[in-house]
Amino acid sequence: MSAMASSRFDVLIQRSVKAFRSKRLALPPNSSVGFVPTMGALHEGHLSLVKEAKAKNDIVISSIFVNPTQFGPNEDLDRYPQQLQEDASMLEDLGVDLIFAPDRDEMYLENHTTFVTPEVFEMTAEGKARPGFFTGVATVVTKLFNVVQPTNAYFGQKDAVQCCVIKRIVKDLNIPTNVVIMPTVRESDGLAMSSRNAYLTVEERSVAPVVFKSLLAGEQVWLDGGRVANKEQIVAEVEKVLKEEPMMTEIEYVSVDSNINMLPIDSVDADGCCLSLAVKCGEVRLIDNIVFGVAR
Ligand SMILES: Nc1ncnc2c1ncn2[C@@H]1O[C@H](COP(=O)(O)OP(=O)(O)OP(=O)(O)O)[C@@H](O)[C@H]1O
Numbered sequence: 142m143s144a145m146a147s148s149r150f151d152v153l154i155q156r157s158v159k160a161f162r163s164k165r166l167a168l169p170p171n172s173s174v175g176f177v178p179t180m181g182a183l184h185e186g187h188l189s190l191v192k193e194a195k196a197k198n199d200i201v202i203s204s205i206f207v208n209p210t211q212f213g214p215n216e217d218l219d220r221y222p223q224q225l226q227e228d229a230s231m232l233e234d235l236g237v238d239l240i241f242a243p244d245r246d247e248m249y250l251e252n253h254t255t256f257v258t259p260e261v262f263e264m265t266a267e268g269k270a271r272p273g274f275f276t277g278v279a280t281v282v283t284k285l286f287n288v289v290q291p292t293n294a295y296f297g298q299k300d301a302v303q304c305c306v307i308k309r310i311v312k313d314l315n316i317p318t319n320v321v322i323m324p325t326v327r328e329s330d331g332l333a334m335s336s337r338n339a340y341l342t343v344e345e346r347s348v349a350p351v352v353f354k355s356l357l358a359g360e361q362v363w364l365d366g367g368r369v370a371n372k373e374q375i376v377a378e379v380e381k382v383l384k385e386e387p388m389m390t391e392i393e394y395v396s397v398d399s400n401i402n403m404l405p406i407d408s409v410d411a412d413g414c415c416l417s418l419a420v421k422c423g424e425v426r427l428i429d430n431i432v433f434g435v436a437r
Pocket residue numbers: 178179180181185186187189190295296297298299300323324325326327333334335336337338
């Protein structure tokens with residue numbers, strides 16, 4: 142993250158835990174605090190979380206931090222999009238009260254050794270695809286919660302397993318924060334908004350909506366079967382639709398799981414499921430999911 146040598150956002154953005162804490166302590170006592178953690182490069186998906194936080198809380202705080210511990214060795218940590226000034230401007234326009242945007246060294250002191258590992262979620266399809274990812278997420282979110290001390294924290298359904306992980310750490314570690322999950326915001330052609338969509342070429346972007354279309358085709362199998370279907374039928378339909386698009390170069394997984402905890406289920410009855418996938422569109426990894434049946 143580039144150094145912020147004196148900008149008009151100096152009051153809004155706090156870069157150290159110490160400075161942030163003194164601002165946090167100065168907030169009116171008993172104010173409800175809504176918190177939206179992000180990695181920046183904000184889009185309407187993030188902003189939907191901020192708007193909800195604004196509507197339901199006295200104070201809104203957002204964080205912008207590209208968390209190194211959740212990136213695998215061959216992932217995009219060093220080229221993850223960064224645009225702190227633009228992000229701060231968008232958050233200011235929405236009435237965000239404070240932004241916590243620490244440097245890596247501020248969040249992870251030398252010899253940092255304590256990690257939060259939500260082991261069971263390593264068994265999810267996304268957990269298997271990104272070993273260590275959920276340990277990185279759980280660790281940084283625990284740290285952020287300890288710094289920010291939010292009343293309510295807002296996360297997007299697009300990252301379905303992440304939502305389950307956060308709910309679980311809050312429960313397991315007695316963190317006094319209410320976790321709110323918001324629906325996935327999509328482009329008009331159905332593509333789930335994501336900061337990494339910026340990596341797509343024009344051609345890739347034009348075919349990327351097939352991801353959402355394939356999920357809907359999977360749901361249709363379930364609907365056509367009278368809201369009962371075996372997982373294999375659903376997965377086969379999703380894969381068929383994806384394979385019709387040559388620019389979808391690799392299907393990492395298509396998975397049908399419990400819509401409560403994202404762990405595998407045997408069959409998909411009227412209680413529904415979460416149908417999720419990860420694919421490579423060219424070199425860009427896209428994830429998406431839909432829930433059918435009972436809402437999460
Ligand atoms: N399309 C979306 N709709 C709703 N929430 C979203 C959407 N995209 C991201 N979020 C949520 O915003 C929060 C911050 O996510 P993050 O900064 O990683 O953005 P991202 O677009 O998911 O990035 P990436 O492309 O790296 O996955 C998370 O809770 C995430 O689930």
